[in-house]
Amino acid sequence: MTGTGGISIQGVRKTYVGRGREVLALDRIDLEIQPGDFVAFVGPSGCGKSTLMSMIAGILPVTEGRILHHGRPVTGINREAGYMTQRDAVLPWRTVAQNVELPLLLHNVPRAERRDRVASMLDQVGLSAFGQAYPVELSGGMRKRVALAQLLAYGPDTLLMDEPFGALDAQLKLLMQEQLLRIWTERRQTVVFVTHDLAEAVTLARRVVVFTGRPGRIKAIEAIELPPERDVFRVRFLPEFEAAYTRLWDALAPEIRQGEAAEGRAA
Numbered sequence: 001m002t003g004t005g006g007i008s009i010q011g012v013r014k015t016y017v018g019r020g021r022e023v024l025a026l027d028r029i030d031l032e033i034q035p036g037d038f039v040a041f042v043g044p045s046g047c048g049k050s051t052l053m054s055m056i057a058g059i060l061p062v063t064e065g066r067i068l069h070h071g072r073p074v075t076g077i078n079r080e081a082g083y084m085t086q087r088d089a090v091l092p093w094r095t096v097a098q099n100v101e102l103p104l105l106l107h108n109v110p111r112a113e114r115r116d117r118v119a120s121m122l123d124q125v126g127l128s129a130f131g132q133a134y135p136v137e138l139s140g141g142m143r144k145r146v147a148l149a150q151l152l153a154y155g156p157d158t159l160l161m162d163e164p165f166g167a168l169d170a171q172l173k174l175l176m177q178e179q180l181l182r183i184w185t186e187r188r189q190t191v192v193f194v195t196h197d198l199a200e201a202v203t204l205a206r207r208v209v210v211f212t213g214r215p216g217r218i219k220a221i222e223a224i225e226l227p228p229e230r231d232v233f234r235v236r237f238l239p240e241f242e243a244a245y246t247r248l249w250d251a252l253a254p255e256i257r258q259g260e261a262a263e264g265r266a267a
């Protein structure tokens with residue numbers, strides 16, 4: 001069943017063709033994501049996580065199978081899902097406020113409402129004083145917050161986030177996670193979140209999907225049994241956290257080791 005914001009991935013396969021070579025990136029992916037779920041994707045580098053996100057976002061076609069969002073097949077750019085790509089899309093020639101405004105422009109939101117929503121988003125991510133600044137004047141963490149504000153600005157009910165906090169230092173990462181969980185608790189969007197950080201996956205997600213090395217397939221799905229009101233700073237000291245982390249690591253580690261061995265052979 002998929003209702004509002006639900007995502008249904010059915011028998012998806014993705015082959016890249018280029019320069020006389022075919023790369024099978026993903027194979028036989030079946031996954032149901034319920035409305036309001038928070039799902040994390042983890043898997044070795046190159047297993048197709050970003051590829052799958054781009055297919056849900058409708059900016060990349062599937063080779064086989066289909067993806068439904070809101071119960072409808074995704075056939076072109078999926079404007080009902082906000083997508084924070086692995087390389088953020090903050091534009092250097094627009095101010096912070098103009099960057100946050102951009103998705104509202106694309107959704108034809110009237111001017112006065114755009115102004116109000118931008119102000120409220122900047123406030124939520126703690127950047128009210130930087131609306132007129134340019135991205136070059138920001139720290140890495142502030143830039144990520146601009147991208148987060150941009151993602152949330154038009155209120156999509158589905159958020160696709162590809163390693164959004166990957167480059168941040170450990171403390172800032174916790175603050176961003178806290179902010180995201182607060183927003184999610186309030187609005188209950190459907191979230192798909194890619195990360196290399198298992199602790200981050202366990203801290204944030206209700207379910208964690210482990211992918212095999214390329215071609216990516218789903219190896220395991222772990223339900224995270226932690227209290228719904230979690231404190232991102234303290235949750236890691238709970239026994240349930242350790243148990244989930246260990247099970248995920250046991251599923252993921254062989255995939256990473258296999259990838260390294262294959263690269264060793266290729267070298």
Ligand SMILES: Nc1ncnc2c1ncn2[C@@H]1O[C@H](COP(=O)(O)OP(=O)(O)OP(=O)(O)O)[C@@H](O)[C@H]1O
Binds near residue numbers: 016046048
């Ligand atoms: N445009 C493309 N053309 C050809 N091959 C591609 C293209 N994009 C990705 N690939 C290949 O598809 C596979 C999956 O790539 P993808 O970026 O989805 O992996 P990922 O799981 O997101 O990796 P990472 O964790 O490093 O971000 C890789 O082998 C990659 O080389």
Ligand SMILES: [Mg+2]
Binds near residue numbers: 050
């Ligand atoms: Mg990626």
